[in-house]
Amino acid sequence: MRQAMQKRNKQIAGFSLVELMVAMVISLFLSAGLFAMFTMSATNVTTTSQFNQLQENGRIALALIERDVSQLGFMGDMTGTDFVLGANTQIPAGIVPNDCVGAGANNATLPNNQPSHFRRLWGYESGVSADFFACLNNVNSGTDVLQIKRLIGPATVTPNVNTRYYMAATPNQAIFFVGTPVPPVLANARFWVYQHHIYYIADDGDIPVLRRRTLSVNNGMANEDQLVEGIENFRVLYGFDNDGDNTADSFMPVQNVTNLMWDNELFQRLVALRIFVLVRATEADNSYTNNTVYRLGDKAIAATGDNFRRKVVSTTVVLENPVLIR
Structure with a gap:
């Protein structure tokens, strides 16, 4: 009986102090390893997520700008003219409210009667160029501004959206007008x-955002769209053809x-644009220090x-439509 009790006591005896300390040390090493793996995994997830965000935001920003630029100069049947x-063009009575008028003698939303070509394209670098848009007062310094005027295809049969401007065009005549159930009469016009x-580019708090001003009848050029977050800089290089080969x-x-x-x-004629966009993550990563140029x-x-x-x-856009015929 006594021997059986002693055997049972030995079977239910706990760990010794040495065994507990060894177990604790092993547990600490395992915990430290697991924590290091967790930290590394979290860092990798943050890095991968931010790189994906940068790629996607940059792709969207370029796609939006490129779509506009690729159709620069398109003016329907008046393209290149x-x-x-008073000769080949009529505009609606009154002026565009809240207009954004750029540099040059003829660079408002609609053509004027100044003896100068109507500018379909114009740009400047904020805080650097002498000329600027007075309608924009929050543009980030050192970033480019790009203005584009064109028609949107395809032609419409019913130009009746009263918040939009339209143009009726033949190869010889153009009439700008406000959307109405009764469009202007112009034989064979589209x-x-x-x-x-x-x-x-302008900041929203501490996040730089690619923005766009758009035209409407009641609000003129005061309509602002926030397009893509994290676009920190925007640079345009203008490609000119000097020898007449359209390259x-x-x-x-x-x-x-x-x-x-x-x-x-x-x-010299403008035939292409190179567009560069610098995309920044919307959130800082304190485990990363950026010293890149x-x-x-x-x-x-x-x-x-x-x-x-x-x-x-970046991307290079070759212009399909002549701004003005050579």
């Missing part, structure tokens, strides 16, 4: 939606584009040791 008020866009021989920043070049009054065409931008990941995306 200048607008001359009707097109008229569009005026301005792309620029860009040189690309230059906006500071080098003269008034004569904007108005297509020289032999990013190049946007002719311009270098340093990250200055902050905790935001960035990526440059």
Whole structure:
């Protein structure tokens, strides 16, 4: 009986102090390893998520701008022809409210009667160029602004949306008008939606955002769309053809584009645009320090040791429509 009790006591005896300490040390090493793996996994998830976000935001920003730029100069049956008020062009009575008027003698939303080509395209670098849009007061310094005017295809049979501007066009005549159930009478004309866009970058709190001003009848150019978050910089290089083969021989920043070049009054003609976008993560990652220098065409931008990941995306757009016929 006594021997049986002793045997049972031995069977139910706990760990010794040494065994407990060894077990605790092993547990600590296992816990430390698991924590390191968890931290590494969390860091990898953050890194992968931010890189995916940068790629996607950059792709969307370029797609939006590229779609507009690729159709630059499209004016229906008047493509390549200048607008001359009183001769081949009529505009509605009154002016566009809250208009954004750019540099040059003829650079409002609609053509005017100044003896100068109507500008379908114009741009500047905020805080650097001498000229700017007075309608924009919150553009981030050192970022480009791009203005595009064109028609939206295909032609419409019923130009009756009263918040839109339209253009009736034949090869010889153009009439700009406000959407109405009764469009203007112009023999053999087709009707097109008229569009005026301005792309620029301004902050929303501490997040830079690609924005766009758009045209409407009642509000003019005061309509603002927030397009893509995290777009920190935007650079455009303008490609000019110098020898008449319709291929860009040189690309230059906006500071080098003269008034004569904007108005297509020289032999040089605008035939392509190179667009660079610097995308920044919307949230900082304190485990990452960014000291990279990013190049946007002719311009270098340093990250200055902050905790935001960035990526440059770019594209070259060949213009399909002549701004003005040679």
